[in-house]
Amino acid sequence: MHTRQQLRLRGVMISYAGPDPTVNAANPPQITLPAPTVADLRTTAAWTLTVMPVDAQGIFSSAGTLPWSTPLTGVATSPGGCSLQWIALNAAVAGVRMNDGNRTDVIYYGLLPAGTPIANVGGCESSGVSTGPNGQQVTMAHEVGHGAGLAHGPCGTPGDPGYPAYEPYHPASTPTASLGEYGLDPRNGQVHRPTEKDLMSYCGPPWMSLYHQGRLTNNARLNPTRIRSQRWKAPMYIHPHLWPWEYIPDPPQWERGPHEVVRMRAERVVSIIGVVERGELRVTEVTRVAALPQVHGGRPTAFVAELVDAEGRVISAADVQRLPARSCGCGCSGEDGGGGAEDSYVLSVLLPDLERGAALRVTGTGADGERTEVWRVEAPERPVEIDGFEVRLESGAGVARWELAAPDEGWTAALQFSPDDGRSWNSLAAGITDNRCEFSVEDLPSRAELVFRLLVHDGFSTVTAETRATSAPRPVQxxxxxxxxxxxxxxxxxxxxxxxxxxxxxxxxxxxxxxxxxxxxxxxxxxxxxxxxxxxxxxxxxxxxxxxxxxxxxxxxxxxxx
Ligand SMILES: [Zn+2]
Structure with missing residues (x-):
């Protein structure tokens, strides 16, 4: 028997239109950078596929686009922590994951266009979805490692306490994230010495350590399968735009823990995402979508979210989760596992969407130990109405247009598409504040009858409309x-x-x-x-x-x- 693994990566493709203070801080020029594509995701993943124990062929797809307009040039809110701008971006990227069904069979990765203004904090990991610049291959491997459950190698940063001291490459009983074994680069035969440094540390030159190679072997996030044959077998192919739980009899192997069998299926949820900035809670988006109903990698907070009816009775409630985040890059230090020191972070909570309700609220524990309301939104008197929605697919680009009976502000729109008549939904674009959205057709399935869905979020609830269009045949990527x-x-x-x-x-x-x-x-x-x-x-x-x-x-x- 052999174990075979495959990287299944889904990119949140971020476009940037905003100031570039790295060129001129006093009078920054405006720049516009288009969102990367799945082809960019593939080429950026070459080093990840090279160093990790996975097939040479991964499954790559898009979780849609996200427009961004704030430069990532702020300073960290605490030593080794993230800046408020990175935290806000991570919150928006976590929202795209919800628009995409909050899948667990893929690793999400936010891809920024090269040239996005970044300073002071090189990157900011979130255990929800990590983000890095297009083309930065070692950064991606490091973030995918976190996505597969790896902590840091102990060099330049506090690390995984289980990381061994590989003598004689380490001082006795003092691990410093050395590889511990010779490494082979399968692209050119180059041999990496055992004294080189693990890619999950902040030291270099980076390669895969013996320890993390072991942690990534038979790792559920890398989709392990057992095969009997010694002969060459074609790479596994899964359709990246179908929700696996719609097609694979449950319980599928990836949701089986050693002692539990959990049924997994997308459910109607109210997703509340927000940020805590220096102790102050701010909700950044409320959406009602169909998604897997667990927040992954979250840690408990003292906050509780509730959907209540007109009499104040609780319809549904859930504990608010905090998504751990660390700054990243050589020379920084980050508290491993997110810790509790930083007072700024991303919040996420998923409530069962049982009915519309009259209000949403978040309560916290006050100084006297009493529960106090820290955020509340009432149902608007009139929900947004969608008066028209159409999608045209032309060679090179698709265009979605819609008309709303809604206030000028206070709503955002998102798009999804389904290749299987509404069973599986894929995020196509999120964070839209306009009445139209252009999108690339290169990353849509080829020659498919697609259902497109418009979602308009008014901060309390979501209204939707659907339309159909057929994608043109395109050559394989x-x-x-x-x-x-x-x-x-x-x-x-x-x-x-x-x-x-x-x-x-x-x-x-x-x-x-x-x-x-x-x-x-x-x-x-x-x-x-x-x-x-x-x-x-x-x-x-x-x-x-x-x-x-x-x-x-x-x-x-x-x-x-x-
Ligand atoms: Zn890291």
């Missing part, structure tokens, strides 16, 4: 994972030609063709050749499918060894 643009590799050395693609072609690797400098040199999506003589080169991969031929290219350099 294909990107070069190695050698990537700008790579420098040894002339005459083994060279891995590795591409990432999707769908049923994964099971038919003979469809892939490789060209180096216009000469066909290999086949499949993972092949080995001898690197050409020293100089500048191009690599191209092509793949035929019944919707056309996909092509991806990269430029790389070969050098003679010294």
């Amino acid at each position: 294909l990107v070069v994972m190695h050698p990537q643009d700008g790579a420098v590799v040894g002339a005459g050395q083994p060279l891995r030609l590795w591409a990432s693609t999707e769908g049923e072609v994964l099971a038919e690797p003979e469809r892939g063709r490789w060209y180096v400098d216009e000469e066909q040199v290999g086949r499949g999506f993972d092949d080995w050749v001898v690197a050409p003589a020293a100089g500048e080169h191009t690599v191209r991969v092509e793949c035929d499918s019944d919707t056309g031929t996909s092509v991806a290219e990269a430029r790389f350099t070969t050098v003679d060894s010294e």
